[in-house]
Amino acid sequence: MNPLAAILVRDMRLAVRVGGGALMGALFFLIVVTMTPFAIGPELTLLARIGPAILWLGALLASLLALDRLFVTDHDDGSLDLLMMAEVPLELTVAAKALAHWLTTGLPLVVIAPLLGLMLNVDMHVLGWLALTLAAGTPALTFVGLVGAALSVALRRGGLLLAVLVLPLTVPVLIFGVASANAAIAEPTPFGPAFTILCALSLASLVLGPIAATAALRHGLE
Amino acid sequence: MAVIDLANPTRFLRIVDRVLPWLVAATVILFAVGLYRALNAPDDYQQGATVKIMFLHVPAAWLGMFGWALMSVAALGTLVWRHPLADVSGKAAAPIGAAFTFICLVTGSLWGRPTWGTYWVWDARLTSMLVLLLLYLSVLALYWTAEEPGRGSRAAAILSLVGAVNLPIIKFSVDWWNTLHQPASVFRVGGSTIDPSLLLPLLIMALAFTLLFVTLHLAVMRNEILRRRVRSMRLMQAQEVHA
Numbered sequence A: 001m002n003p004l005a006a007i008l009v010r011d012m013r014l015a016v017r018v019g020g021g022a023l024m025g026a027l028f029f030l031i032v033v034t035m036t037p038f039a040i041g042p043e044l045t046l047l048a049r050i051g052p053a054i055l056w057l058g059a060l061l062a063s064l065l066a067l068d069r070l071f072v073t074d075h076d077d078g079s080l081d082l083l084m085m086a087e088v089p090l091e092l093t094v095a096a097k098a099l100a101h102w103l104t105t106g107l108p109l110v111v112i113a114p115l116l117g118l119m120l121n122v123d124m125h126v127l128g129w130l131a132l133t134l135a136a137g138t139p140a141l142t143f144v145g146l147v148g149a150a151l152s153v154a155l156r157r158g159g160l161l162l163a164v165l166v167l168p169l170t171v172p173v174l175i176f177g178v179a180s181a182n183a184a185i186a187e188p189t190p191f192g193p194a195f196t197i198l199c200a201l202s203l204a205s206l207v208l209g210p211i212a213a214t215a216a217l218r219h220g221l222e
Numbered sequence B: 001m002a003v004i005d006l007a008n009p010t011r012f013l014r015i016v017d018r019v020l021p022w023l024v025a026a027t028v029i030l031f032a033v034g035l036y037r038a039l040n041a042p043d044d045y046q047q048g049a050t051v052k053i054m055f056l057h058v059p060a061a062w063l064g065m066f067g068w069a070l071m072s073v074a075a076l077g078t079l080v081w082r083h084p085l086a087d088v089s090g091k092a093a094a095p096i097g098a099a100f101t102f103i104c105l106v107t108g109s110l111w112g113r114p115t116w117g118t119y120w121v122w123d124a125r126l127t128s129m130l131v132l133l134l135l136y137l138s139v140l141a142l143y144w145t146a147e148e149p150g151r152g153s154r155a156a157a158i159l160s161l162v163g164a165v166n167l168p169i170i171k172f173s174v175d176w177w178n179t180l181h182q183p184a185s186v187f188r189v190g191g192s193t194i195d196p197s198l199l200l201p202l203l204i205m206a207l208a209f210t211l212l213f214v215t216l217h218l219a220v221m222r223n224e225i226l227r228r229r230v231r232s233m234r235l236m237q238a239q240e241v242h243a
Helices: A003-016 A024-040 A044-067 A069-076 A079-085 A090-119 A124-154 A160-185 A192-221 B003-007 B009-040 B049-081 B086-116 B124-145 B149-181 B196-242
Strands: none
Touching (some): A003 A090, A024 A044, A024 A090, A044 A090, A044 A124, A044 A160, A069 A079, A069 A090, A079 A192, A090 A192, A124 A160, A124 B149, A160 B124, A160 B149, B009 B196, B049 B086, B049 B196, B086 B149, B086 B196
């Protein structure tokens, strides 16, 4: 098997088996969205107005929660050293790991987002568009978070440091994610510009994230 | 003199010791002149005396952004050229840049109260400066958590470069976000529309702030080098005790 495909399959298997955190993010997402009406009140018009923002914020926090696991377990059992010494360029290995991570933690968020949108009284017709914005934007969250995960494993510090490093960098993704979701709801604003910028952010982080993460691993663990 | 001549920390320390008193004197003189000119500058016909906040606010904002640029260059020096003083320079620039950004936000907030009637607006400019402060704080958090100086510097260098790529995007996205949500902006600063009677003191103050930045930066770099020497001496001592 192609080594990158092998890494992808291995990481996805680890994520869905016992001890993996694949569906934990989705569960966290559900809980965050459920908590919001308790905090701001069950007024449906208000919920419909801020629904996309809540969904995006919840998805951001949920994908952040799972980032911790990207490198830590591999670092602890030594397999990260083997991956670093392998012939496959580390950039590609890291990208494959991030892709597996997105498929197991980002994609479930996209899948349950329409259901949660329904709970927040978001208009039925735009639920699909909302999920589309999340599908386009969550890869950027994962690949930006990849840099933070690599930095924190290189410093052997996880948890809050990771959140502090990653969150300020995700500001553009959040802005354009919510902007495109709102554009889908309010008809006169065109959906295209914000959505294409969101896609551009994802594609750029797809390239830059693995490079920066690899540099962090190489310099930190040498 | 080439940058590589500064690679020797001892020589760097000697040069800093020689240059620093002059820099301090120049900074003090420029601040005296700048503040005098600023206090005597005419009041704005609309804002009255509050326009004087500008003389602190605008230079602080410039230097806050300059700090990140310096950190990015230092990061290249650390990762690409492996210049031994680059990581010291980057580490020294982070708290100073954060402080200038903080001064910019505080003075801006104090300026906003009389002119806009509120301490804080979620305007594009304010928000992007706030995110810059958060990025500075995250770099500082990285330095705080690193056990060993070298490892922390390389991690912070990577974060500075990632931030340097991201900062224009943040600035741009925040501008876009603001125009989408807010109607015609409450305020607008047109650089060239400032009257010369205000512009000249502003430029003097900007120069004074720049000199202050450079002076502080060199002093902090010197302290950091000495701190690292103390650390390695302590480690050597500890080894001798155990041996």
